[in-house]
Amino acid sequence: MISFIFNCIKKFYHRITMPNNDIITEFKGMKILIRNPSKSQIGKSIYKYGYWEQETTNEVLNKVKKKMCILDVGADIGYYTLLFSKLVGTHGSVYSFEPIPEAKEYLDVNIILNKVKNVKTFDYALFDQEGFSYIEDPFGKSRLNENPDINNYKSIKVHTKKFDALNISNRIDLIKIDVEGSEMNVLNGMAETIKIHHPIILLELHCELIKDNSHLPEDVIKYLNNENYTINPVDQQTINYESGNITIICT
The missing domain is CATH 3.40.50.150 (Vaccinia Virus protein VP39)
Structure with missing residues (x-):
């Protein structure tokens, strides 16, 4: 239970903090290399919400x-x-x-x-x-x-x-x-x-x-x-x- 809560908090933290470089994230069970989410609209959407x-x-x-x-x-x-x-x-x-x-x-x-x-x-x-x-x-x-x-x-x-x-x-x-x-x-x-x-x-x-x-x-x-x-x-x-x-x- 503690592990589950920790993972949920970790995922939420990653969604609200925006990296300033290209990064590999996930959507629909797949990995995707996105452009810097701080500069790319597509990258930001995929990183924050998991879709574009x-x-x-x-x-x-x-x-x-x-x-x-x-x-x-x-x-x-x-x-x-x-x-x-x-x-x-x-x-x-x-x-x-x-x-x-x-x-x-x-x-x-x-x-x-x-x-x-x-x-x-x-x-x-x-x-x-x-x-x-x-x-x-x-x-x-x-x-x-x-x-x-x-x-x-x-x-x-x-x-x-x-x-x-x-x-x-x-x-x-x-x-x-x-x-x-x-x-x-x-x-x-x-x-x-x-x-x-x-x-x-x-x-x-x-x-x-x-x-x-x-x-x-x-x-x-x-x-x-x-x-x-x-x-x-x-x-x-x-x-x-x-x-x-x-x-x-x-x-």
Whole structure:
């Protein structure tokens, strides 16, 4: 009994005291290396509460089933990749795409930490054309931009590919997309896959950043409607383009 109380106090102490460095913590029974919780919003949430984006996490827990094949487009440190990996089980698979080298390092470490065998990672960005582009402000907005603002932001050059051009023959059951304004470009690059498999799509719509890629948030909704998707907001009551980013689930 004393040991149980001590462990509870220890866990509570760790939740209220914030480390000032990268740290390995736990969520959903898995280990995850997070960025400094004192500086990273994602790191802080996972460290304090054991999750990131509660509504989206709940949607994942409800929708993902054993044996599914999932794409994680914009995987960052691998929070959702790890969650997908656990939920689909040994007979499922996850393809995880993260073009920012620093984030990809966290992703790969987290896969090793959990001895994950059903995830394959890729270090390029999914887009609507094969070639190269730049990720502007990789530690901030992290948006793809062929003509980056080099005077105000650091940029890194990354390889881009169309998903439809990849040699992946699996049936795709669910696609999670978080690409900081390149949503329409990613969807256009996997249009054939979407038509064939009609996967569940979990997408964060960046209503302002998408305009930098010559699209509007309405373009994404129109495209998904044309593909016969039922669209529901995850983190708000209605789809309001003026409220900033919107996460939608499309079935």
